[in-house]
Amino acid sequence: MYIKASNPTPFGTFAVTLRCPHCRKEGTFPGFVQVHDVQIGEFKVGHRICPNPRCQGHVFVVLKSTGDIETSYPPERIDFDTTNIPQRIVNAFEEALTCHAHSCYVAAAMLVRKTLELLCEDRGASGADLRSRIQSLRTKVILPEALFEAIDHLRLLGNDAAHIESKTYSDVGAQEVIAAIVLTKEILKAVYQYEALLDVLKSLKK
Numbered sequence: 001m002y003i004k005a006s007n008p009t010p011f012g013t014f015a016v017t018l019r020c021p022h023c024r025k026e027g028t029f030p031g032f033v034q035v036h037d038v039q040i041g042e043f044k045v046g047h048r049i050c051p052n053p054r055c056q057g058h059v060f061v062v063l064k065s066t067g068d069i070e071t072s073y074p075p076e077r078i079d080f081d082t083t084n085i086p087q088r089i090v091n092a093f094e095e096a097l098t099c100h101a102h103s104c105y106v107a108a109a110m111l112v113r114k115t116l117e118l119l120c121e122d123r124g125a126s127g128a129d130l131r132s133r134i135q136s137l138r139t140k141v142i143l144p145e146a147l148f149e150a151i152d153h154l155r156l157l158g159n160d161a162a163h164i165e166s167k168t169y170s171d172v173g174a175q176e177v178i179a180a181i182v183l184t185k186e187i188l189k190a191v192y193q194y195e196a197l198l199d200v201l202k203s204l205k206k
Contacts, residue, residue, distance in 0.1 A: 013037045013046055014067060020050040021074035022057030029059060037063070043070060075101040078181055084192045089118045093184065105177045112180045113158020116151060119191065130155050141191050150183040
């Protein structure tokens, strides 16, 4: 059902820019017709609608006095291109992104580790534990050395998240998880997407 968006000025609301948690497209989200923002202390709270006509997802926002977003629900998620990536790996990494969006950083780190385990399984990398499977992965895929080093760091971060005894990292928090997610995206891109992009370029040659 189409929900009409408001003109921001007459109703005391103003549009906000964010990435839609429903369709993942970035846009300027207006308010609803005749639905005012509510002032609560130093914040305003209100409703916004995705401007994408195929989505029109509802987002609840908490705004600072400057108009900047303090938080939103559903929360914004980091964008992720799933092209050519096996569905099991997509599902695990999508869960990691969801956990990160909800500030569940330990769970996100564990799911990043699961993503790596599924990557090793998909590429036939075997071994008694994830460390040995990562070593086996070196014989299965071609990656820059820096990305193989990143995979081992991600393994250790996920290990810290899952086990109290081992503490390679002093904390598993927002900074650690965002770095892990960015690196995991690059690893998945290198394994599953670069070759397809190269094939497209080759197909364009005379």
